[in-house]
Amino acid sequence: MSHILLIIGGGIAAYKSLELIRQLSKAGHKVTPVMTESAGQFVTPLSVSALAGKKVHEALFDLTSEAEMGHIRLSRVADLVVVAPATADMMAKMAQGRASDLASTLLLATDTPVLIAPAMNVRMWDHPATRRNLATLKADGIAVVGPDEGEMACGEYGPGRMSEPAAILAAIEAALLPADRLLSGRHVLVTSGPTHEPIDPVRYIANRSSGAQGAAIATALLRLGARVTFVTGPASVPPPEGAEIVAVETAAEMLAAVEAALPADAAIFAAAVADWRVTQASGRKIKKQAGALPGLSLAENPDILARVAGMAVGRPDLVVGFAAETDDVVAHATAKRARKGCDWIVANDVSPGTGIMGGTENAVTLITEEGAENWPRMAKRAVAERLAGRVAEVLAAKNGTASGRRV
Numbered sequence: 161m162s163h164i165l166l167i168i169g170g171g172i173a174a175y176k177s178l179e180l181i182r183q184l185s186k187a188g189h190k191v192t193p194v195m196t197e198s199a200g201q202f203v204t205p206l207s208v209s210a211l212a213g214k215k216v217h218e219a220l221f222d223l224t225s226e227a228e229m230g231h232i233r234l235s236r237v238a239d240l241v242v243v244a245p246a247t248a249d250m251m252a253k254m255a256q257g258r259a260s261d262l263a264s265t266l267l268l269a270t271d272t273p274v275l276i277a278p279a280m281n282v283r284m285w286d287h288p289a290t291r292r293n294l295a296t297l298k299a300d301g302i303a304v305v306g307p308d309e310g311e312m313a314c315g316e317y318g319p320g321r322m323s324e325p326a327a328i329l330a331a332i333e334a335a336l337l338p339a340d341r342l343l344s345g346r347h348v349l350v351t352s353g354p355t356h357e358p359i360d361p362v363r364y365i366a367n368r369s370s371g372a373q374g375a376a377i378a379t380a381l382l383r384l385g386a387r388v389t390f391v392t393g394p395a396s397v398p399p400p401e402g403a404e405i406v407a408v409e410t411a412a413e414m415l416a417a418v419e420a421a422l423p424a425d426a427a428i429f430a431a432a433v434a435d436w437r438v439t440q441a442s443g444r445k446i447k448k449q450a451g452a453l454p455g456l457s458l459a460e461n462p463d464i465l466a467r468v469a470g471m472a473v474g475r476p477d478l479v480v481g482f483a484a485e486t487d488d489v490v491a492h493a494t495a496k497r498a499r500k501g502c503d504w505i506v507a508n509d510v511s512p513g514t515g516i517m518g519g520t521e522n523a524v525t526l527i528t529e530e531g532a533e534n535w536p537r538m539a540k541r542a543v544a545e546r547l548a549g550r551v552a553e554v555l556a557a558k559n560g561t562a563s564g565r566r567v
């Protein structure tokens with residue numbers, strides 16, 4: 161049995177929170193409800209406490225409960241803090257770190273994982289301020305379920321409806337899973353390392369990729385319980401232990417290995433694939449001849465990421481590409497995301513001043529459908545862990561996946 165601290169925000173969707181409490185209790189979870197002042201306009205504290213079988217906490221300076229446990233303790237005794245509905249105002253407060261009422265104070269004081277179920281008018285959801293707040297909250301590690309698209313209480317149509325209680329319950333249960341089971345039953349494909357494009361049996365075109373980034377990501381995914389197929393070019397770091405390793409040399413071989421490894425629930429393309437190959441690699445070592453240079457004709461390699469992202473049938477639920485940029489990172493990476501047709505681009509600024517190239521730290525920007533999230537500078541391993549966590553979050557939200565598995 162888990163203990164959920166449920167914060168009910170003031171929106172029309174608050175009525176669905178009553179059903180959420182019922183479903184949580186039925187599934188054996190203990191619910192401590194907290195209501196914002198405006199939530200009381202939509203549901204009564206009496207119905208909330210009757211369903212939860214517990215007193216509702218409403219006021220910050222509730223002297224009795226201050227004496228009983230204090231608001232900081234209240235925020236920490238739970239296994240998970242859930243905000244449903246999370247209104248635009250609540251999200252703004254959370255993003256700014258404000259503590260102006262009991263709910264926002266609890267959210268600021270907690271060290272417990274937080275899941276929010278946003279609900280608001282479609283224009284409020286689409287507003288750049290809400291986009292910014294959402295990106296900040298995600299970058300802070302807050303999990304999000306929904307919103308759904310559909311007819312709204314205000315008569316408009318679009319994204320903004322709070323997810324149904326059953327979907328929120330599924331997200332809650334996924335968030336409560338022990339870390340090593342978050343991705344159990346899921347298959348994730350990772351490409352890594354450089355490719356070598358032969359000129360002749362002894363010479364090749366290559367790049368300086370070490371494969372460290374891809375290996376760290378695969379390791380992080382394995383720790384979350386995923387089955388990982390690791391398609392790697394000739395890398396200089398050891399492959400991740402526990403992955404299914406497919407070693408390749410060329411981009412064409414990498415494409416074939418990727419296609420053979422599908423279906424997958426998610427595919428992460430961390431390889432630095434050579435852009436060109438020599439059209440007619442010689443079967444014999446090309447002899448050096450005084451005064452005569454060999455004419456190499458080049459052809460473009462297949463774009464493996466774009467191919468998989470564009471699959472009409474059997475496309476992984478989540479396709480992630482990488483971009484190393486030296487200037488205008490967000491603009492270039494956003495354009496790359498659209499060009500490749502992938503879901504996310506993990507972009508990093510590799511301009512010489514950053515010291516990122518070849519260093520142990522990385523500062524990435526995650527480009528998603530919702531915009532750009534700047535992650536703080538952290539160890540490359542931490543970037544991999546955070547990315548794996550986000551993959552787990554997306555896959556958990558999918559109930560039936562390409563390969564028909566559920567967490």
Ligand code: C5P
Pocket residue numbers: 351411429430431432433434435461462463464465466480481482483484
């Ligand atoms: O176009 P660019 O090489 O900058 O794109 C980088 C992203 O595309 C990386 O995720 C890389 O793994 C992927 N890619 C690929 N096949 C190629 C070229 C790039 O999968 N031929």
